[in-house]
Amino acid sequence: MQWMASNMPAEAGGPAGPGTDFSMIERSRQRSFELYRLDPGRGEPPRVLTTSALKNHREPMERFMRIARSGMEVLFGQIREAGYVVLLTDTHGVAVDFINNPLFDQDWRRAGLWLGSCWTEEKEGTCAVALANLEQRAITVHHEEHFRAPNKKLTCSAVPIFGTDGRMLAVLDASAIESPDDKRSQHLVLQMVRSAARMAEDANFLHEFEHHSVLRLARRRDFLEVSADGMVALDEAGRIVAISQSLREQGALLPALGHCIEEVFDLRFEQVMQAAHQGGYPLTTRHLATGTQCFALVRPPRRRPSAPAAPSAAARREVPPEAGADALQVIAGLDPQMQTNAQQALRVLDKGLAILLHGESGSGKEAFAKAMHEASARRAQPFVAVNCAAIPETLIESELFGYREGAFTGARSKGARGKIAQAHGGTLFLDEIGDMPQAMQTRLLRVLAEREVTPLGSEKPIAVDVQLICATHRDLREMVAQGQFRLDLYYRLNSVTLELPALRDRADKNALIDSLLREDGRQLYSRAVAITAAARDLLLRHDWPGNIRQLKNVLRTAMALSGGEAIAPEHLPAEVHGGQPPVLPPERMLSLGSMQEVMVAQVHDERTALLQALKTHHWNVTEAARSLGLSRATVYRHMQRWEIVSPNRLGD
Numbered sequence: 063m064q065w066m067a068s069n070m071p072a073e074a075g076g077p078a079g080p081g082t083d084f085s086m087i088e089r090s091r092q093r094s095f096e097l098y099r100l101d102p103g104r105g106e107p108p109r110v111l112t113t114s115a116l117k118n119h120r121e122p123m124e125r126f127m128r129i130a131r132s133g134m135e136v137l138f139g140q141i142r143e144a145g146y147v148v149l150l151t152d153t154h155g156v157a158v159d160f161i162n163n164p165l166f167d168q169d170w171r172r173a174g175l176w177l178g179s180c181w182t183e184e185k186e187g188t189c190a191v192a193l194a195n196l197e198q199r200a201i202t203v204h205h206e207e208h209f210r211a212p213n214k215k216l217t218c219s220a221v222p223i224f225g226t227d228g229r230m231l232a233v234l235d236a237s238a239i240e241s242p243d244d245k246r247s248q249h250l251v252l253q254m255v256r257s258a259a260r261m262a263e264d265a266n267f268l269h270e271f272e273h274h275s276v277l278r279l280a281r282r283r284d285f286l287e288v289s290a291d292g293m294v295a296l297d298e299a300g301r302i303v304a305i306s307q308s309l310r311e312q313g314a315l316l317p318a319l320g321h322c323i324e325e326v327f328d329l330r331f332e333q334v335m336q337a338a339h340q341g342g343y344p345l346t347t348r349h350l351a352t353g354t355q356c357f358a359l360v361r362p363p364r365r366r367p368s369a370p371a372a373p374s375a376a377a378r379r380e381v382p383p384e385a386g387a388d389a390l391q392v393i394a395g396l397d398p399q400m401q402t403n404a405q406q407a408l409r410v411l412d413k414g415l416a417i418l419l420h421g422e423s424g425s426g427k428e429a430f431a432k433a434m435h436e437a438s439a440r441r442a443q444p445f446v447a448v449n450c451a452a453i454p455e456t457l458i459e460s461e462l463f464g465y466r467e468g469a470f471t472g473a474r475s476k477g478a479r480g481k482i483a484q485a486h487g488g489t490l491f492l493d494e495i496g497d498m499p500q501a502m503q504t505r506l507l508r509v510l511a512e513r514e515v516t517p518l519g520s521e522k523p524i525a526v527d528v529q530l531i532c533a534t535h536r537d538l539r540e541m542v543a544q545g546q547f548r549l550d551l552y553y554r555l556n557s558v559t560l561e562l563p564a565l566r567d568r569a570d571k572n573a574l575i576d577s578l579l580r581e582d583g584r585q586l587y588s589r590a591v592a593i594t595a596a597a598r599d600l601l602l603r604h605d606w607p608g609n610i611r612q613l614k615n616v617l618r619t620a621m622a623l624s625g626g627e628a629i630a631p632e633h634l635p636a637e638v639h640g641g642q643p644p645v646l647p648p649e650r651m652l653s654l655g656s657m658q659e660v661m662v663a664q665v666h667d668e669r670t671a672l673l674q675a676l677k678t679h680h681w682n683v684t685e686a687a688r689s690l691g692l693s694r695a696t697v698y699r700h701m702q703r704w705e706i707v708s709p710n711r712l713g714d
């Protein structure tokens with residue numbers, strides 16, 4: 063169902079056949095050679111885990127394996143005669159379940175298509191399961207496209223399966239040892255794997271939300287019962303608590319999470335409940351944001367847990383969207399590029415890959431990194447941020463790697479744990495990675511390769527397990543070309559690069575303004591602060607060199623100046639009016655400290671200007687207000703705020 067134009071990357075496919083994405087395969091080949099230094103000629107089949115090691119992979123998957131089993135059986139029934147085996151792997155590429163034709167056990171085992179086999183890029187190089195895991199897209203890897211010689215006769219079609227929070231759960235794969243040379247022969251197989259994967263996702267969704275009302279949605283009424291386009295789960299208050307993967311992929315409904323059904327569809331929750339009580343008849347409705355007409359069928363909650371009384375509609379609207387994977391959706395807002403970033407981030411999280419965020423200063427790289435941490439399996443562990451540009455070069459080593467007692471003059475007597483060790487189990491965010499000195503780059507590379515850190519003055523390495531997220535506003539590729547950044551570290555860091563758009567390029571400036579007015583208004587005045595159309599217009603037209611940070615500060619100052627009333631153009635600084643920005647060097651304007659200085663400078667300027675006008679007009683407030691283009695009430699409010707007292711009243 064197209065709720066709006068999809069902003070997801072195109073499905074892997076193309077003229078050369080299904081699941082063909084040359085750049086995906088090419089990138090993987092490059093990593094296999096350069097990052098993992100694999101030997102394409104190595105002869106043995108993929109490693110198969112021992113029973114006890116396999117148990118560790120199967121246990122966390124047990125519930126889902128039971129749900130996915132019928133989908134696997136349907137799929138196997140369709141392709142068994144053509145000589146395929148069906149594998150279900152976890153997100154580490156380990157086959158936790160499989161169905162084969164036992165007549166050919168020996169052949170499957172020899173080919174590594176077996177329970178417990180490990181299909182990772184690190185060991186096997188380019189292969190379908192590893193790529194579906196890494197890129198979180200459906201793909202066929204056919205014959206010679208495989209990296210290692212023993213896999214080159216295989217054809218494998220793999221499709222990722224996502225959980226109800228958008229995180230990847232597993233990969234479903236169909237593989238054969240013998241198949242025609244033409245990759246197009248696999249087109250139908252890939253489609254079958256895809257529909258079995260979708261069946262497993264939907265079954266999992268219905269199972270997980272069995273205590274919730276679930277709305278099946280379809281653009282065509284006839285297909286509502288047999289093949290809905292997607293599902294949303296509602297809690298007892300009518301709030302959307304989850305949306306199925308098929309709708310997630312279209313992006314349009316993501317911002318609906320946490321909202322009441324009537325805010326998203328032209329449909330009252332009471333109608334939904336009524337339909338549920340009467341056995342579920344189709345409802346005709348409309349998606350409010352896109353105007354798309356659609357049909358909904360309610361599946362009532364299976365067993366209703368005894369629940370507290372439903373809150374009022376007003377109270378329901380105040381509830382923030384759920385944490386976890388949705389933290390990323392919240393930070394992505396309504397901007398298509400940010401939504402794609404959020405989807406990509408979910409695909410690569412918890413895969414042991416470093417992630418690079420690129421974007422202008424203040425565009426929200428750290429905020430995005432924090433949201434990624436929240437969305438990851440590490441969210442209960444520390445998030446440690448280090449700004450490489452803010453630490454003097456002489457201290458960066460001890461700050462990052464830590465030191466043992468007496469490691470250098472001035473060291474603390476007990477030594478110190480470095481930031482890398484502090485982030486153990488969690489996420490390490492290295493901001494301004496382009497500013498990291500070359501010697502540190504070498505040490506960091508070693509930490510990433512060996513997954514251990516040796517504090518200064520110590521010989522005992524400490525094992526560390528961190529999700530690394532780096533950020534920069536610089537062009538690292540250019541820095542590599544200039545010899546300022548290590549090529550091998552660059553390869554390690556940019557397995558995935560997410561480009562954060564500058565505020566001026568974001569399609570959701572309006573919504574961002576509203577959300578900042580709501581959040582900061584609540585902090586300052588315990589309520590959202592309004593804004594006039596003229597002031598909003600100025601904000602929308604400004605090009606925001608300091609990005610969201612600057613917008614946030616401008617709005618905070620404006621809120622203070624307006625005293626919590628609607629923000630009008632007069633509350634906005636000169637640069638937003640197209641005038642000269644405060645005289646500060648541009649690079650300083652972009653740091654948090656300097657933005658606060660800008661705020662102070664602005665307030666200081668406004669106070670001086672008001673004082674000057676009052677003096678010029680002999681403390682006649684009406685005259686001073688007219689000369690400044692402000693209302694008398696505003697001038698009085700500002701006088702009170704800035705403690706300007708008319709000399710005529712000093713004796714009061």
Ligand SMILES: Nc1ncnc2c1ncn2[C@@H]1O[C@H](COP(=O)(O)OP(=O)(O)OP(=O)(O)O)[C@@H](O)[C@H]1O
Nearest residue numbers: 393422423424425426427428429430493610611652
């Ligand atoms: N989507 C968002 N909604 C609301 N506030 C946001 C959003 N993204 C970022 N911010 C806020 O904008 C400010 C700047 O964000 P952040 O520090 O993440 O930017 P940055 O790109 O890391 O900047 P720098 O490169 O200078 O370190 C912060 O106050 C952050 O909370």
